[in-house]
Amino acid sequence: MRYLPLETADRQAMLSKIGAPDIDALFGDVPEEARLDGPIRDLPNHASEMAVDAAFRQMARKNSAAADMPFFLGCGAYRHHVPASVDHLIQRGEFLTAYTPYQPEIAQGTLQMLFEFQTQVARLFGTDVANASMYDGSTACWEAIVMARRITKRGRAILSSGLHPHYVSVAKTMARFTKDEIVHSAPELAASGDSADLLDRIDDETSCVVVQYPDILGRIGDMSELAAKAHAHKALLIAVVTEPVALGALVPPGEMGADIVVGEGQSIGVGLNFGGPYVGLFGCSQKYVRQMPGRLCGETQDVEGKRGYVLTLSTREQHIRREKATSNICTNSGLCALAFSIHMTLLGERGLRELATLNHAKAARAADRLARIPGVDIVNESFFNEFTLRLPQRARRIVRKLADDRILAGVSLNRLYPDEAALANGLVVAVTETTSDADVEALARGLEAVLESAREGEPA
């Protein structure tokens, strides 16, 4: 119990100051029948640091870490190299163990960092402003849909088939309770996305069109036309970015007319962490700033005229407006935003562009190599660092077989779309700066071997 500084003598002295005979007297409001007399059953007593450390090492060993094998998974979470100084700096106690900056005079470190983060995100997205982060990309996406409803006073959101299926699930789940209408269909294994279908669907009932860039299969589409049609019907265009490194190489959504751009910031500064904690990014046009959810940091000055930063526009927040709040968000991913911001500062304009170029070139070469395997097609016409293979048999089975050989081959579309038989042979492969030529060769050979043995009559 090394985290508790009180000793028995302290406790006695304090009880006597309070005027309580024993500790039970302080729990006197708890009704008799609700009190636990003995220890909680089936839970062990305290353990030493050494014992806990050993127990976690043992559990950690049961997992296959990305760094230990050729690794090609993406679909909303990406393996990138995070510079050592990022993790060092976020572990400084003054960042790690600080609270929400409610007392700005002694929270300028967090606040200035958030102001810098907001500027970085807005510039990356090509939007006027950005907030101080959300839980993750999927919740940011739903909040954007809700924001579009507030602005347009309409409740029909049209989601592209190329939107991450988990993001779609979150929206569908929430929409059941809020009575929003979600229009969506599953993607097809085709070279380009569904812009033409989306253009047809936009009408005067539409609140927003939600498009992922690049999309779940890795395809990249120009959204200018969608923006124009949406605006002609007084609807909004929402762009979703799950791989922000891509924006080092691509025209940002804001420049193509997106009104709201949301994203998952995990790629920059934050590790894979089995899905969380991640950092939701959220930017929008200046005219909608008061409808934007989440925390915001704003510049101001103190009584001596010195520049400083505060949390601002919090009248939109739930703890102040109670039932009138514009969203359910009560926190942000401050520490992950810090990691993002530090990594972005280390990269700078030049580093991010070079990183993006490197990712794309490696992915293009990997696609060329994999396309040479008999029976394997590359679905995409365009991609950044992630593309989709059409395999001659179910991808999920191949992924499992290759995992046995210590190759993590990618994400089978069957894992993401278990009900879509037409997608069962699709495998999404991501390649980043961490992927070596030897990794690509190992994947190619592994795929060749599995497909070869299947052709020789091994049951599929």
Place this chain on the structure above:
Amino acid sequence: MSMNNQGRPTRPLEAEGAADTFTGNRALMLEEPLIFEIGAADRTGVDLDAAPEAETRLGGLERNRPIGLAGLSEPETVRHYTRLSRMNYAIDLGLFPLGSCTMKHNPRLNERVARMKGFADIHPLQPIDSVQGALEVIHELGEWLCKLTGMPAVAMSPKAGAHGELCGILAIRSALEARGDAREVILVPESAHGTNPATAAFAGYRVEDIPATPEGRVDLAALEERLGPDVAGVMITNPNTCGLFEPDMKRISEAVHAAGGLVYCDGANFNAIVGRVRPGDLGVDAMHINLHKTFSTPHGGGGPGSGPVVFSEALAPFAPLPFVEKQGDHYVLIEEETAEDHHESSFGRMVAFHGQMGMFTRALAYMMSHGADGLKQVAEDAVLNANYVLRNLEDVLDAPFAASGPCMHEALFSDKGFADGFSTLDLAKALIDEGYHPMTMYFPLVVHGAMLVEPTETESKAALDEFIGALRSVVERAKAGDESLHAAPFHAPRRRLDETGAARKPVLVWTEPETAEAAE
């Protein structure tokens, strides 16, 4: 040199004869420009391999304009963020007495385990066989939460406390709808957390307040009177935001259930009762647990949080996806609603992937370190420390509910008795000069000029005595009408900031200042 009541030297509020410095720095208190002012587009702190030759396949959407980012070299980056960090108060620096927010020591062992590559470097969509240890952590943590709360089921995916509240309310709504019961109203007592009404409204409910009694607890009679066929449930915070246990909790649950509703308990203050009371024994149907509060995962300047939700038998079938199940020695991840595994009643997915793994490892490490015996001691010491603060200050500060008996983990005071014109805000800002983060101010709303102090169990008696001395001294100054309080803080990196101006004309991103030539 003058001394404070702990025998430590004090310094005068305004240093005599100090000249302004050339840099604006004051010794170790340093001014730091923005990265956009000191960095440059072509400067970088990373070394990347040259890109191999390859054909571009960006679909004709190559970026053709600068992004507008500024880079710094690695040494400059380290210095920038280290300098910024020094402008922050944090629990590592001293007592952080925010009531209702619970800032306790963050053990570094937890940081170490969360960073083991077997947890930090695994992808959420890896084959299930390759992440058995991670699923084991999630399952094990869920088991601890169920046993500590006396509840049979848990949802791990909610990303924060408020997200957990939403999860609980959506489960309640789903359960009621499944029995064809479309109720419209959620009752929220005044003593509940401010987030509760927003959550209920967000889930499509109409919110009605239930008043607090003069003793700071739920008005049971008012609640019972309001119950009826249109009430879906109540959201109750226990221990409540006045720092008090709701002794009628079981009766409240029985009354709500008898009227056909369900009970949500906000478990943000679970740290006060862990190991001593199981909410499941009180008839609660759903409760979120803020892992950062009770189980010490760091707050990181505003997050990430993590808010798993425990459920009663009645709500368990409606829990969100995904969840982990143990089948023999094997862990499986249920990601889809399918009839054959009987999960078709789940209300769906709240978030991509499986929740805050990095928080799960930290929280489980904390639980194992404390064990069942230590967690009980956590609650006892947290309550002891809060009552010690209450009893040591009630002669100088109005404690509106002190007569109600002991408080739980936090002590509530009001601004009654201050000289005219002196506010809780003045007191809080003066505490900053004393080297403390202020307590929670103006919350809960049921008390005028509220000050909510939560010391937590990780403070020593000596640390409490020093804090009590500091708070007592600023209270005495407020009562004596010391006008300088209005201008505090004097010694922080910034003096009082203009928050009204910031909201009136929000400046949310940095923009290039106009150059002299451009202005001409």
